[in-house]
Amino acid sequence: xxxxxxxxxxxxxxxxxxxxxxxxxxxxxxxxxxxxxxxxxxxxxxxxxxxxxxxxxxxxxxxxxxxxxxxxxxxxxxxxxxxxxxxxxxxxxxxxxxxxxxxxxxxxxxxxxxxxxxxxxxxxxxxxxxxxxxxxxxxxxxxxxxxxxxxxxxxxxxxxxxxxxxxxxxxxxxxxxxxxxxxxxxxxxxxxxxxxxxxxxxxxxxxxxxxxxxxxxxxxxxxxxxxxxxxxxxxxxxxxxxxxxxxxxxxxxxxxxxxxxxxxxxxxxxxxxxxxxxxxxxxxxxxxxxxxxxxxxxxxxxxxxxxxxxxxxxxxxxxxxxxxxxxxxxxxxxxxxx
Ligand SMILES: NC(=O)c1ccc[n+]([C@@H]2O[C@H](COP(=O)([O-])OP(=O)(O)OC[C@H]3O[C@@H](n4cnc5c(N)ncnc54)[C@H](OP(=O)(O)O)[C@@H]3O)[C@@H](O)[C@H]2O)c1
Numbered sequence: 001x002x003x004x005x006x007x008x009x010x011x012x013x014x015x016x017x018x019x020x021x022x023x024x025x026x027x028x029x030x031x032x033x034x035x036x037x038x039x040x041x042x043x044x045x046x047x048x049x050x051x052x053x054x055x056x057x058x059x060x061x062x063x064x065x066x067x068x069x070x071x072x073x074x075x076x077x078x079x080x081x082x083x084x085x086x087x088x089x090x091x092x093x094x095x096x097x098x099x100x101x102x103x104x105x106x107x108x109x110x111x112x113x114x115x116x117x118x119x120x121x122x123x124x125x126x127x128x129x130x131x132x133x134x135x136x137x138x139x140x141x142x143x144x145x146x147x148x149x150x151x152x153x154x155x156x157x158x159x160x161x162x163x164x165x166x167x168x169x170x171x172x173x174x175x176x177x178x179x180x181x182x183x184x185x186x187x188x189x190x191x192x193x194x195x196x197x198x199x200x201x202x203x204x205x206x207x208x209x210x211x212x213x214x215x216x217x218x219x220x221x222x223x224x225x226x227x228x229x230x231x232x233x234x235x236x237x238x239x240x241x242x243x244x245x246x247x248x249x250x251x252x253x254x255x256x257x258x259x260x261x262x263x264x265x266x267x268x269x270x271x272x273x274x275x276x277x278x279x280x281x282x283x284x285x286x287x288x289x290x291x292x293x294x295x296x297x298x299x300x301x302x303x304x305x306x307x308x309x310x311x312x313x314x315x316x317x318x319x320x321x322x323x324x325x326x327x328x329x330x331x332x333x334x335x336x337x338x
Contacts, residue, residue: 012036015336016074016109017316022063025320028075030313036111038085043113045085049099049128050310051107052078053332054136054165055252058324066275069105075316076107076334078136079114080128090116101131103277108316110336118280120291123298123305129333130305133165137331138303139290140276141169144224144247145177146293147286148272153178155221158213158238160204160231161252162196163189163329169303170224171196176302182213182220184231189329210234219244226250232258236267249274252326306331312338 016034021027039045057075059065080101086093094100099122104114122131145151157174161167162183174181175197183193184204193201200216202209204227213220219240225232228251236258239246246269258271280287297303308331311319315334322328 014110015313016106017076017313017334018072019061019069019075020072022061022071025058025061025317025324027071028061028317028320030316034074034109037106037113039087039113041087041089042116043087043104044083044090044093044100044116044119045087046079046081046100046102046104046112046114047084048079048107048110048112048336049081050079050132050308051076051109051334051336052080052132052136052165052308053316053319053323053334054078055250055323058320061320074106074109074112076109076112077103077105078132079104079107079112080122080131081112082128084111086116087113094119094121099128099131101128101134103135108313108334108336126305129308129310129335132308132333133169133306133331134294135291136276137165138169138173138294138297139287140166140249140274141173141224142290142293143276143279143286144249144274145170145173145222147290148247148274149222149224149245151177151179151222154180156180156182156217156219158182158184158220158223158235159198160184160223160225160227160235161250162193162198162201164226165331166226166249167224168192168196168330171198172302173297176297179222180217182217184209184227185329186326192329204231204234210237213238221245223247224249227252229254229256232256236262236269239267239269241268242270245270245272247272247274249276308333310335 060068100119102114102119157179163185183198190201223235223246230253
């Protein structure tokens with residue numbers, strides 16, 4: 001792709017969404033005077049085409065995301081866009097003009113930097129927005145189901161928040177691997193999860209959730225837990241003792257506790273924790289194998305181009321508030337040039 005170097009050279013200040021407090025997304029404000037970042041060692045400078053919105057963004061605005069940025073900071077961390085600069089010490093750099101998807105600080109802006117080692121080319125024929133979710137939602141869902149969850153054909157898999165960004169990927173993948181999928185989501189989103197292939201869609205807030213799942217399944221082999229406070233007790237009760245696995249990768253409704261006493265005397269299940277960024281850092285070969293598998297899933301049409309709802313940058317604070325309130329479904333994104 002041709003790059004207009006002159007245009008890029010004049011774009012020294014950028015539009016960005018800056019979080020100025022730990023009081024949540026309401027304090028996220030649009031500014032037009034942020035300095036364009038410069039790529040450091042091992043980094044690319046990216047002209048952001050689309051930035052992905054994630055639940056972690058909401059947690060960061062409250063300062064509750066482990067190791068997250070301290071206010072004030074340019075919000076967002078997932079994006080896809082064009083490489084327009086390369087910092088020093090990037091091994092075998094991709095060509096300028098290549099479109100990539102990855103994570104890095106300050107994605108809700110026209111330009112950001114990304115560690116070069118973590119980016120993937122946008123799949124051929126896909127737009128930047130369509131590639132969002134690849135290294136985050138899909139990698140998280142795949143890690144939860146396969147290496148950690150050890151999913152097997154014919155097993156029962158319970159997916160909470162199944163209409164969300166990670167949840168939708170998990171439902172598709174679990175069906176692809178031959179599982180029977182029990183999904184929980186708000187009732188208004190049930191048609192979405194059913195359309196993705198979920199066998200049952202249940203309201204996660206119904207008081208008899210555990211009883212109903214046990215009635216339907218006789219016991220769950222693998223539970224993907226991301227809601228935590230509200231659903232964790234049900235997850236513990238319905239997952240099969242000893243052979244059942246619960247992969248915990250989120251806590252959208254707040255923290256819950258589990259004691260060693262609980263594990264010994266009440267819920268003898270296998271509990272596994274997952275943070276995809278930590279996995280990429282601490283088990284790079286395992287992470288690479290996830291990306292290889294995702295490429296194969298794309299090639300076989302199991303993973304289609306994403307269909308995020310793309311909003312102008314200025315709508316970011318409102319969309320984050322909707323995500324926080326559980327009012328969104330699927331993936332949402334921001335276009336920093338609109
Ligand atoms: N560990 C990792 O590496 C990793 C990576 C990516 C995401 N995550 C986690 O995975 C989860 C899903 O992330 P996402 O970005 O794909 O978000 P999302 O699923 O699009 O949004 C969160 C959904 O959780 C449900 N929910 C239930 N109780 C909620 C509450 N009290 N407040 C807000 N939402 C509630 C809502 O769906 P219903 O209305 O249908 O219940 C809501 O739409 C989050 O917990 C996130 O932190 C973890």
